[in-house]
Amino acid sequence: MSRIAYVNGQYVRHADAAVHVEDRGYQFADGVYEVCEVWQGNIVDVPRHLDRLDRSLKELRIDWPMARSAVQFVLRQVVRRNRVVNGLVYIQVTRGVARRDHFFPSDDVAPSIVVTARSADPKAAQAQAEKGIAVVSYPENRWPRVDIKTVALLPNVLAKQNAKENGGKEAWYVDKDGNVTEGGSTNAWIVTKAGVLVTRPAESGILRGITRQAILELVAREGLTFEERPFSLAEAYDAKEAFVTAATTIAMPVTRIDDRIVGNGHPGTVATRLREMFHTATDLQAV
Numbered sequence: 504m505s506r507i508a509y510v511n512g513q514y515v516r517h518a519d520a521a522v523h524v525e526d527r528g529y530q531f532a533d534g535v536y537e538v539c540e541v542w543q544g545n546i547v548d549v550p551r552h553l554d555r556l557d558r559s560l561k562e563l564r565i566d567w568p569m570a571r572s573a574v575q576f577v578l579r580q581v582v583r584r585n586r587v588v589n590g591l592v593y594i595q596v597t598r599g600v601a602r603r604d605h606f607f608p609s610d611d612v613a614p615s616i617v618v619t620a621r622s623a624d625p626k627a628a629q630a631q632a633e634k635g636i637a638v639v640s641y642p643e644n645r646w647p648r649v650d651i652k653t654v655a656l657l658p659n660v661l662a663k664q665n666a667k668e669n670g671g672k673e674a675w676y677v678d679k680d681g682n683v684t685e686g687g688s689t690n691a692w693i694v695t696k697a698g699v700l701v702t703r704p705a706e707s708g709i710l711r712g713i714t715r716q717a718i719l720e721l722v723a724r725e726g727l728t729f730e731e732r733p734f735s736l737a738e739a740y741d742a743k744e745a746f747v748t749a750a751t752t753i754a755m756p757v758t759r760i761d762d763r764i765v766g767n768g769h770p771g772t773v774a775t776r777l778r779e780m781f782h783t784a785t786d787l788q789a790v
Contacts (some may be wrong), residue, residue: 507584509577509618511568514584517619526615527598531605532655534597534615535559540714540750541582541590541620545787547750549575551713555652556594562651564607565598568616575788581618582790590622591751595654628752632778635758635770638686638747639671640736643678649685649710663687673747675736675760678708682733685709689747689755692718693734694773696743700729714748717784721777724784736760744771754778 506517527533537556540547553571560567567574574594582592597615601608641662646655662674666687674687683691684703690712692702700722705711722729739745744766745757754777756770765771 506619506621507581509581509616511615511617514580520617520619522597522615522617523600525603526600527608528595528615528654529597530603532653532657533563533565534595534654535563535565535652536593536595536654537652538750539578539592539594540753541587541592541790542625542782542787544588545789546578546582546592547782547787548713548717548785549578549788550786551716552750555711555713556596559652560596562648563598563653565596566614568596568614574616577616577618579788579790581620585620585622587620587622587790589625590620592618592620594618597654623751632753632755632775633770635756635765635768636672636747637666637670637759638673638675638691638745638757638761639666639669640677640683640761641665641674641687643676643684645676647707650705650707652710659687671759673757675739677736680733681735681737683736683739686747686749689749689752690715691739692746692748692774693739693742694744694771695738696741698728698743700727700773701734701738702731703733704731712748714750714753714781717781718748718754718777721780721784725776725780727773739765742766744774746771746774746777753781 508517508520510520537552595617599612599614601612645658666674676684740763747755756774
């Protein structure tokens with residue numbers, strides 16, 4: 504079956520999907536995006552993702568390309584037309600197509616929107632979670648507004664490629680003070696030897712992850728001991744367990760950081776438990 508994409512008002516074959524060469528997302532990375540998990544025929548946490556999309560758009564002063572309800576309809580249609588039961592759906596909005604100029608284009612330039620979806624194998628993801636992943640630390644080198652989910656991901660690409668070339672699945676950014684900020688495409692967590700769950704505050708310096716929010720609700724619901732504070736790379740090396748969270752990974756155990764084995768080298772019980780319970784703390788919208 505051919506994959507289907509939605510591009511500026513039309514459902515087209517994925518192989519034929521295209522945007523104009525002067526789309527500002529291509530020319531300037533002048534756009535934002537969201538990724539939602541699709542789980543057992545449901546799109547996960549659509550309201551939260553669209554709330555964050557709204558915030559990102561407002562921060563960059565980009566208008567919605569269509570009504571919010573219409574975006575929800577398109578998300579469901581793209582998932583349905585691609586017959587995705589488990590996987591992800593991606594939405595990207597840019598400032599639109601205009602002559603290349605650093606200044607914003609005139610108000611009559613409409614924002615561009617692209618939505619795609621693809622399937623993923625939940626068994627493969629679970630097998631990875633039962634083994635755990637390695638992360639590789641990388642100096643923080645991004646602009647300060649990482650709280651906006653923009654398509655300007657070149658620093659993330661370089662960090663994640665460095666991780667791959669050094670045997671890792673994910674990168675962990677480390678700031679000038681030696682503290683872990685977040686992953687290249689995930690939020691970062693540790694569990695101390697005293698059993699305290701720790702993650703960095705989301706007021707600044709990291710993206711306020713939607714999966715992160717759901718995990719925090721689970722933590723509160725289950726009465727886990729928790730601290731929202733910075734943690735250093737050295738503290739992470741010494742942690743009892745570690746994991747990362749994102750729509751594409753849920754809660755994924757980390758068993759190695761750089762050349763250090765985390766805990767006993769196996770996925771920890773906290774990460775495993777949160778992963779198992781995750782969808783009980785999410786909003787599920789049937790396709």
